[in-house]
Each structure stands twice: as structure tokens, then as C-alpha cells.
Amino acid sequence: AQTVTQSQPEMSVQEAETVTLSCTYDTSESDYYLFWYKQPPSRQMILVIRQEAYKQQNATENRFSVNFQKAAKSFSLKISDSQLGDAAMYFCAYRMRDDKIIFGKGTRLHILP
Amino acid sequence: GAVVSQHPSWVICKSGTSVKIECRSLDFQATTMFWYRQFPKQSLMLMATSNEGSKATYEQGVEKDKFLINHASLTLSTLTVTSAHPEDSSFYICSPPRYGYTFGSGTRLTVV
Numbered sequence: 435a436q437t438v439t440q441s442q443p444e445m446s447v448q449e450a451e452t453v454t455l456s457c458t459y460d461t462s463e464s465d466y467y468l469f470w471y472k473q474p475p476s477r478q479m480i481l482v483i484r485q486e487a488y489k490q491q492n493a494t495e496n497r498f499s500v501n502f503q504k505a506a507k508s509f510s511l512k513i514s515d516s517q518l519g520d521a522a523m524y525f526c527a528y529r530m531r532d533d534k535i536i537f538g539k540g541t542r543l544h545i546l547p
Numbered sequence: 548g549a550v551v552s553q554h555p556s557w558v559i560c561k562s563g564t565s566v567k568i569e570c571r572s573l574d575f576q577a578t579t580m581f582w583y584r585q586f587p588k589q590s591l592m593l594m595a596t597s598n599e600g601s602k603a604t605y606e607q608g609v610e611k612d613k614f615l616i617n618h619a620s621l622t623l624s625t626l627t628v629t630s631a632h633p634e635d636s637s638f639y640i641c642s643p644p645r646y647g648y649t650f651g652s653g654t655r656l657t658v659v
């Protein structure tokens with residue numbers, strides 16, 4: 435069975451600095467999608483970035499980028515130039531073949547002014 | 548594209564009553580809809596999948612009789628919490644498979 439593990443329940447970063455959130459997963463599939471979602475206090479789930487497993491190039495969306503290590507089953511999220519609006523819960527997620535999504539337990543990110 | 552409208556945003560109900568949550572796809576047609584539940588400070592857990600034209604499929608451990616899920620049309624999926632109890636208080640979110648990986652805005656249910 436697929437699993438997603440986020441080992442950092444909480445993290446803090448100074449505004450304008452860079453922070454990396456960790457995520458590991460386990461799967462026997464060779465082709466899949468990985469995601470990072472942001473959940474602010476409003477609790478609206480917002481897609482931050484996605485990575486297709488067959489693509490070796492790491493995905494990038496503005497200040498957000500991932501370090502995808504397929505062999506190690508690692509999928510970390512780097513946030514550059516952290517902003518106060520980045521404060522939220524971040525979930526790493528894995529999409530299975532039937533499109534169901536498995537979420538990690540989340541990492542709460544605090545931005546220090 | 549792929550806008551999902553979920554209502555109500557929050558609801559308070561008395562124990563023993565039923566509550567219906569609606570999830571509408573506004574700019575696309577969805578033949579299936581995932582329903583997730585999120586307890587405070589926890590992650591999202593898939594409860595069930597509604598299917599247009601057929602019965603919903605439930606994840607292991609989810610009470611089918613308590614959480615009635617219906618897919619009335621290609622634009623409407625509903626979750627009804629029947630005979631609600633305080634332990635059913637939670638945040639419920641719908642999400643259509645594949646369509647932009649989007650989610651409804653969620654419904655906070657409080658049972659008193």
C-alpha cells in the first residue's frame with residue numbers, strides 16, 4: 435500500500451529566507467503523481483506544485499520548487515523568499531492509479547517577521 | 548476552469564438530526580466525486596467516492612448508513628450525515644478526480 439510520510443510536524447522560517455519541507459513516500463508503482471498542497475487558515479486546499487514521476491526534471495512554480503528523488507522516494511518542497519502569506523499547513527500527497535489521493539500528516543509552516 | 552462550489556461553508560446541527568452538504572461542479576461535468584473528512588489538526592482522509600448513475604463506493608471503516616452519498620447529476624454530488632452525533636463534527640471536503648486537482652471550499656460541521 436502506498437504511504438506518505440511528513441516527518442516535520444512544524445517548521446519556522448524567517449521572512450525572506452528559504453525553507454525546505456520534507457516528504458517521503460512508498461509505492462510499488464512506476465508512474466504516479468506527487469503534489470504539495472497548501473491549506474491556509476481558511477482551510478481551502480490549494481495546489482502548490484505537482485510532479486509527474488516519469489519526468490526527471492524537478493517542477494518549479496515561481497518561488498516554489500521540488501527536489502524529486504525517485505529512487506529514494508523523496509519529494510521535498512523548497513520555498514524561496516518566504517512571505518507572511520506562505521504561513522499555512524502544507525500537505526504532501528500521492529495520487530494513485532484510481533485518482534484517489536493519499537495525504538501526509540502535514541507540516542505547519544510559521545513565517546517569522 | 549474546474550471550479551467546485553461547496554455549500555454550506557459551516558453548519559451547526561443538533562444531535563440526531565441530518566445534514567446535507569452539496570458539491571457542485573460549475574464549469575465542467577463530473578462523473579465521480581471524492582469526499583474527504585478532516586479532523587482538527589489532522590490530515591484529509593478519503594471517505595467515499597460518489598458515482599453518477601451508480602452507487603457510491605465507501606472506504607473501509609466508513610459507515611454507509613451514516614454518510615449517505617449521492618451523485619444526482621453530472622454537476623451535483625451530495626453528502627448527507629444522518630442522525631448526526633458530536634463525534635461526526637469535522638471538516639468535509641469534496642474533490643473531483645483529475646479536474647485540475649481542485650477541491651471544494653469545505654464544510655465545517657458542528658454537532659451539538
